Amino acid sequence: DTEVTQTPKHLVMGMTNKKSLKCEQHMGHRAMYWYKQKAKKPPELMFVYSYEKLSINESVPSRFSPECPNSSLLNLHLHALQPEDSALYLCASSQAGSINEQFFGPGTRLTVL
Amino acid sequence: KNEVEQSPQNLTAQEGEFITINCSYSVGISALHWLQQHPGGGIVSLFMLSSGKKKHGRLIATINIQEKHSSLHITASHPRDSAVYICAVRKGGGATNKLIFGTGTLLAVQP
Numbered sequence: 001d002t003e004v005t006q007t008p009k010h011l012v013m014g015m016t017n018k019k020s021l022k023c024e025q026h027m028g029h030r031a032m033y034w035y036k037q038k039a040k041k042p043p044e045l046m047f048v049y050s051y052e053k054l055s056i057n058e059s060v061p062s063r064f065s066p067e068c069p070n071s072s073l074l075n076l077h078l079h080a081l082q083p084e085d086s087a088l089y090l091c092a093s094s095q096a097g098s099i100n101e102q103f104f105g106p107g108t109r110l111t112v113l
Numbered sequence: 114k115n116e117v118e119q120s121p122q123n124l125t126a127q128e129g130e131f132i133t134i135n136c137s138y139s140v141g142i143s144a145l146h147w148l149q150q151h152p153g154g155g156i157v158s159l160f161m162l163s164s165g166k167k168k169h170g171r172l173i174a175t176i177n178i179q180e181k182h183s184s185l186h187i188t189a190s191h192p193r194d195s196a197v198y199i200c201a202v203r204k205g206g207g208a209t210n211k212l213i214f215g216t217g218t219l220l221a222v223q224p
Contacts, residue, residue: 006155007182024116031210040217042199042201042214042215042216042217043214045211045212048210048211054213066190069174088153090156092156094210097210099143099144099203099210100210101146101158101161102146102158102210102212103158104155104156104157104158105155106154106155107154107155109153111186
């Protein structure tokens with residue numbers, strides 16, 4: 001299994017809602033990533049988990065809360081988002097360590113009303 | 114100035130043409146990635162390279178570490194190659210696999 005899966009594919013939420021994005025991989029990777037991508041822009045790194053511990057937080061607002069419950073799963077909890085948070089949220093995974101290929105999921109298209 | 118620059122930003126080609134996309138970077142790197150993203154879609158990793166040349170099917174990627182430059186070539190282009198191609202580099206040193214992305218090249222291959 002060489003796939004990173006993400007659910008849901010699309011999500012529409014209001015500014016007062018609480019929702020979660022889910023990412024899963026079964027490649028035995030111990031590093032997992034969340035990226036945010038606005039239209040016609042490259043991905044921006046949000047968080048990196050290494051061995052289920054948060055290793056990088058790129059100064060992301062606290063309304064985004066990541067969680068890595070086990071080595072295969074990565075969640076992104078969303079609360080009190082703003083319309084400008086509407087974007088494609090991409091998950092990726094790789095072997096832990098410095099030089100490893102990242103495998104990306106298909107993304108969740110988020111719209112905040 | 115971005116640490117990773119790509120050219121051209123947009124490229125239109127006729128089916129069958131040989132295509133080259135360029136990537137220049139200004140930092141020391143330990144690896145360079147070429148990624149493909151179809152409209153509205155997720156990202157597919159095409160190549161990761163740190164020296165020399167790699168080939169996969171009709172795709173060829175080269176890198177010149179001294180000149181801090183990489184190229185992605187597509188031979189016998191096809192409309193299904195239409196996508197955004199993104200160059201991303203991993204800065205040398207450090208323990209984490211953090212990528213710096215170029216702004217992408219939008220390729221349209223017309224039948």
